[in-house]
Amino acid sequence: MATGTAVDVVMPQMGVSVSEGTVTKWNKQVGDTIEADETLLEISTDKVDTEVPSPASGVVSEILVQEGETVNVGTVLARIGGETGAAAPAAEPPAAEPEPEPTHEAPEPLAQPAAPVAQENGKSFVSPVVARIASEHGIDPSQVPGTGSGGRVTKKDIQAFIDSGAPAAPAAPAPAAAPAQAQPAQTPAGEPQLGESFEPMSAMRRGIADHMRKSLDTSAHVTSAIEVDMSRVVAIRAKLKKEYESAYGVNPTYLAFIARATVETLRDYPYVNGEIRSDKIVTKSFVNLGFAVELADGKGLIVPVVRNAETLNLLGMAKGIADIAKRARDKQLTPDDVSGGSFTITNPGGYGTFHGTPVISQPQAAILGTYAIVKRPWVITDDNGADAIAIRSIMNLTLTYDHRLVDGALAGRFLRDLRERLQTWGESDY
Amino acid sequence: MAEKTYLQAISDGLREEMRRDQRVFILGEDVGVYGGAFKVTLGFQEEFGPWRVLDMPLSETAIMGGATGAAMMGMRPVAEMQFADFVSCAWDHLVTIAAKQRWRAGTPVPIVLRLPSGGGFSGGPFHSQNPESSFAHIPGLKCVCPATPEDAKGLITAAIEDPNPVLFFEHKHLYRRIKGEVPDERYVTPIGKARIHTEGDDLTVVTWGAMVYTAEEAAKVVDASVEIIDLRTIMPWDTQAVLDSVRKTSKVLVLHEDTRTGGFGGEIAATIAEEAFEDLDAPVKRLAAPDCPVPFSPVLEKAYIPQVDDVVRALKELISY
Numbered sequence: 001m002a003t004g005t006a007v008d009v010v011m012p013q014m015g016v017s018v019s020e021g022t023v024t025k026w027n028k029q030v031g032d033t034i035e036a037d038e039t040l041l042e043i044s045t046d047k048v049d050t051e052v053p054s055p056a057s058g059v060v061s062e063i064l065v066q067e068g069e070t071v072n073v074g075t076v077l078a079r080i081g082g083e084t085g086a087a088a089p090a091a092e093p094p095a096a097e098p099e100p101e102p103t104h105e106a107p108e109p110l111a112q113p114a115a116p117v118a119q120e121n122g123k124s125f126v127s128p129v130v131a132r133i134a135s136e137h138g139i140d141p142s143q144v145p146g147t148g149s150g151g152r153v154t155k156k157d158i159q160a161f162i163d164s165g166a167p168a169a170p171a172a173p174a175p176a177a178a179p180a181q182a183q184p185a186q187t188p189a190g191e192p193q194l195g196e197s198f199e200p201m202s203a204m205r206r207g208i209a210d211h212m213r214k215s216l217d218t219s220a221h222v223t224s225a226i227e228v229d230m231s232r233v234v235a236i237r238a239k240l241k242k243e244y245e246s247a248y249g250v251n252p253t254y255l256a257f258i259a260r261a262t263v264e265t266l267r268d269y270p271y272v273n274g275e276i277r278s279d280k281i282v283t284k285s286f287v288n289l290g291f292a293v294e295l296a297d298g299k300g301l302i303v304p305v306v307r308n309a310e311t312l313n314l315l316g317m318a319k320g321i322a323d324i325a326k327r328a329r330d331k332q333l334t335p336d337d338v339s340g341g342s343f344t345i346t347n348p349g350g351y352g353t354f355h356g357t358p359v360i361s362q363p364q365a366a367i368l369g370t371y372a373i374v375k376r377p378w379v380i381t382d383d384n385g386a387d388a389i390a391i392r393s394i395m396n397l398t399l400t401y402d403h404r405l406v407d408g409a410l411a412g413r414f415l416r417d418l419r420e421r422l423q424t425w426g427e428s429d430y
Numbered sequence: 431m432a433e434k435t436y437l438q439a440i441s442d443g444l445r446e447e448m449r450r451d452q453r454v455f456i457l458g459e460d461v462g463v464y465g466g467a468f469k470v471t472l473g474f475q476e477e478f479g480p481w482r483v484l485d486m487p488l489s490e491t492a493i494m495g496g497a498t499g500a501a502m503m504g505m506r507p508v509a510e511m512q513f514a515d516f517v518s519c520a521w522d523h524l525v526t527i528a529a530k531q532r533w534r535a536g537t538p539v540p541i542v543l544r545l546p547s548g549g550g551f552s553g554g555p556f557h558s559q560n561p562e563s564s565f566a567h568i569p570g571l572k573c574v575c576p577a578t579p580e581d582a583k584g585l586i587t588a589a590i591e592d593p594n595p596v597l598f599f600e601h602k603h604l605y606r607r608i609k610g611e612v613p614d615e616r617y618v619t620p621i622g623k624a625r626i627h628t629e630g631d632d633l634t635v636v637t638w639g640a641m642v643y644t645a646e647e648a649a650k651v652v653d654a655s656v657e658i659i660d661l662r663t664i665m666p667w668d669t670q671a672v673l674d675s676v677r678k679t680s681k682v683l684v685l686h687e688d689t690r691t692g693g694f695g696g697e698i699a700a701t702i703a704e705e706a707f708e709d710l711d712a713p714v715k716r717l718a719a720p721d722c723p724v725p726f727s728p729v730l731e732k733a734y735i736p737q738v739d740d741v742v743r744a745l746k747e748l749i750s751y
Contacts, residue, residue, distance in 0.1 A: 128711075129680045129708060154751075
């Protein structure tokens with residue numbers, strides 16, 4: 001006859017996010033004898049199905065939760081030992097009367113069943129020096145690929161991780177404020193094959209990878225392109241350049257012109273400046289204009305935002321772009337600088353490319369791509385209505401949009417209007 | 431600058447100090463007529479006469495007692511134990527009197543006690559020990575364990591200059607095996623300063639004496655950049671040099687020829703754990719002789735004294751940790 005206090009068997013915590021579990025099967029009944037660690041029952045949670053071992057040896061004195069019932073983590077399921085005498089015949093436990101039992105010296109929450117504790121092995125141990133370096137750089141060591149014994153993160157691993165550009169991560173999150181909950185890679189990388197070499201992924205690269213994949217999984221990407229005769233802009237810019245540079249110390253780039261024209265055009269196309277939030281379409285009375293900026297040495301991409309771009313004239317736009325680009329390169333951006341964009345411009349034309357299909361910066365609805373301005377033979381209609389071939393500065397623009405919100409015709413009209421603004425740019429338009 | 435053996439370097443250092451300072455004299459068993467069991471003082475009696483190179487009776491107690499008394503009277507005795515093992519006979523004078531006199535009465539006790547120590551040539555349990563940790567534990571005594579000819583000369587000079595009792599552990603296995611450039615002029619190697627034997631970035635070996643060379647051989651085998659610190663003196667020992675290196679490499683092996691338990695490596699390991707905990711990327715590892723007397727059998731002695739292979743194994747464990 002068991003004596004002394006009973007030991008509670010509780011619904012185990014099977015994972016941080018698991019709050020309840022269902023009893024699927026009792027392997028022992030009231031009155032049965034059980035050894036410690038012998039399976040007492042089976043449970044099912046939304047993460048795993050598993051067996052629960054008995055925390056103690058003794059007689060099952062009470063079963064409080066029946067098969068098929070779902071209860072919260074920590075709920076007492078059964079008791080081992082204690083005063084079973086009276087309980088034995090009255091098999092049906094008296095309803096649910098969770099006696100307080102003040103003297104209970106509850107044993108530690110239960111030896112967790114050795115259920116899938118996700119490949120933690122050596123990786124969970126953090127040596128003192130790794131812990132210190134991680135805290136100095138605000139790095140989560142579990143995100144660092146480990147090469148030590150059992151996958152432990154060594155000092156060299158974390159230093160390589162930092163050297164690969166990770167320290168920028170906390171100050172300037174990659175593309176958007178996506179908290180990059182990097183899923184553990186589906187399959188481990190294993191060992192490099194002949195001719196291959198491995199390098200750790202920086203936090204920024206990981207963030208970009210996650211964000212790009214997520215964006216493609218979220219939006220229905222469609223790209224439309226349009227050719228724009230930039231001759232007027234080229235001419236006006238040539239005129240303004242000297243003045244802007246001497247008077248304001250800023251270069252009126254083509255990008256500034258395009259940004260200015262884009263902001264004006266977006267006023268007429270709120271969906272292009274909008275987003276889908278859950279089941280609502282969100283439109284905005286402001287334009288927070290993001291610019292994709294490549295960091296030095298291909299270390300990654302960041303999208304700082306010029307806020308309230310609708311309030312800026314050409315000079316303000318040129319200054320705004322110059323400022324964020326400089327701060328991006330100098331790693332001076334704050335988290336606020338890279339969040340809250342409503343529309344993005346990316347400029348992959350710097351190397352002469354004339355077309356591309358950029359990925360939308362979530363949760364925005366569209367991204368404008370600007371490409372190289374090239375002189376091309378162009379058919380124009382002269383004042384007499386006669387066609388002629390002229391040499392013109394032509395640039396392609398692409399709009400990649402989320403077809404869930406923006407239809408092709410709308411995108412087409414947007415591009416048409418944007419082209420019109422650029423082709424008919426008047427000196428007083430800035 | 432000339433190439434000299436470790437033994438020659440000690441001999442030169444002694445001779446130089448004896449020529450320089452009339453107070454310096456040598457006493458020990460067979461140090462005079464015979465020139466010392468290892469011939470460190472060969473020719474000394476001819477040069478300095480029988481009163482400065484004293485052949486003593488077979489009594490370490492008498493040698494140590496005589497040296498202590500002479501030092502208190504203003505002399506600078508250099509006493510030799512024929513083998514370091516026999517210093518146990520001199521324990522009372524050394525530990526009770528010489529070590530404490532400075533604190534007790536303020537009297538300087540400038541003794542150098544030369545202790546041929548270490549194994550590796552089947553000397554058996556009475557002629558192979560490395561008893562430095564026993565004396566490092568005694569406040570008032572300094573313990574010096576040079577590994578190179580240059581340090582041997584510089585440290586014997588420093589030991590003679592020092593106003594305290596200094597135990598000079600000279601490793602017998604290095605006597606004629608190790609040669610190196612030794613400056614001709616007089617110089618002093620400071621007591622308490624370590625020497626970086628080889629620089630490295632991946633892990634640190636802290637050692638002294640003959641083990642410096644064992645570590646050096648092992649470091650050549652492993653695929654890692656190993657920093658070898660030759661402590662040179664273990665009391666006082668160069669904590670800063672060790673901590674600086676540990677902060678750089680974050681992995682450390684403490685290696686010594688003395689037995690493990692209570693060996694000086696324990697003190698070093700504990701200090702690293704205390705002072706550089708947040709710089710460690712692996713547990714501090716110790717490699718030392720097992721806790722038993724030094725075996726006579728060559729096979730067993732090899733198994734007993736840490737060999738290159740043993741160090742390689744320990745280094746590999748640290749590398750892969």
